[in-house]
Amino acid sequence: MNRINKPSAFASVAIALSLALAGCGGASGPTQEPPLAGAAIGGDFTLTDSKGETVRWGDFAGKYRVVYFGYTFCPDICPTDMQRVAQGLKALKASDPDKAGKIVPIFITIDPERDTQAVVGEFAAAFSPDIVGLTGTPQQIDAAAKTFKVFYAKGEAQPGGGYLVDHSNVVYLFGPDGAPIATLPTDKDGKAVAAELARWVS
Template sequence: MPRPFPMIVLAAISLFLAACGPIQTATPIDEAPLAGARIGGPFELTGEDGKTYRWSDFDGEYRIVYFGYTYCPDVCPTDMQRTMAGLKKFAKAQPQLAEKIQPIFITVDPERDTPTVLTEFTDAFHPRLLGLTGPPEKIEEVAKKFAVAYSKGEEQPGGGYLMNHQSFVYLFGPKGEPIATLPADQGADAVAAELTRWVR
């Protein structure tokens, strides 16, 4: 008559393995907050250097994308300063990974933001920050693809005007996929931490 002990042991092992199954798969891989979002897409704009740039030109690179304008009195320069300072902190810790990141500034005020004006603005924050502009209708089309709303404000005394716009700092992956928004409002350290989390 066979002894029951081996069956008991096998049953116990089976239960143990079944119990361990969920534990082995319970460590989730971080899912990007913007994974699957319909943000971004093909475009063709003019760079601050006068060259034509397409979204596909940045394939293989991570992309930091921000929509703003150079005449912005506070929000845009503050966001750019914090975001680019965060990129510099990340580059100091991870220089090779930082080389995979292309920061991009797309104007929502193409009437005033000529390539020359964009160059002066972007150079103040990071040597690799690329300013892009184009005809108003193209800027409007691109902004819609990136889920950024903007509008021209009332004229100020002297003929100037402000632009109302959403100030998202997007991070996209090497295939152009949206990953996350960078927390520029929390400062350079928070931006660097978020880059560390997602850039591989």
């Protein structure tokens, strides 16, 4: 296991609030203030997609954004989280295609040393063709992680070569204006993710 949940103290409180509220409300839209309203999470970045094109946060303006930081060599947590995000989006697309069409899921690597453009593209596509895989220089990734309050640190070398990366595994939902809304319950299942998306996307 290589997960370490070490977001900031503020983010920890916000995440706890969002998890506590995850079972409230219905699919008709928000009935209260989003758990992460006003949080200083997210913002501008400059990264690269699987085609080698420059991608900025502003390119997704007008869309709800599901953002997850992880890495493709992750042995357990990242694939599970991404699978549940994909399952949630698929379920929402089946029940409410209009809402699903307003969402862009984004995977950002925290291991640019190994996660090239092609690698992040293949990883993202393995879960859903809708997921945008992004990488960048170590400096660009570090800046983006700080902006999104994501912790990560390269671990010790493993027997036989390679290494793991310790990281927080929070899945954020942002609104069309780029403001944070809530976290998604990927610790549960795809149905729970779909329900949370349906709750906040309007």
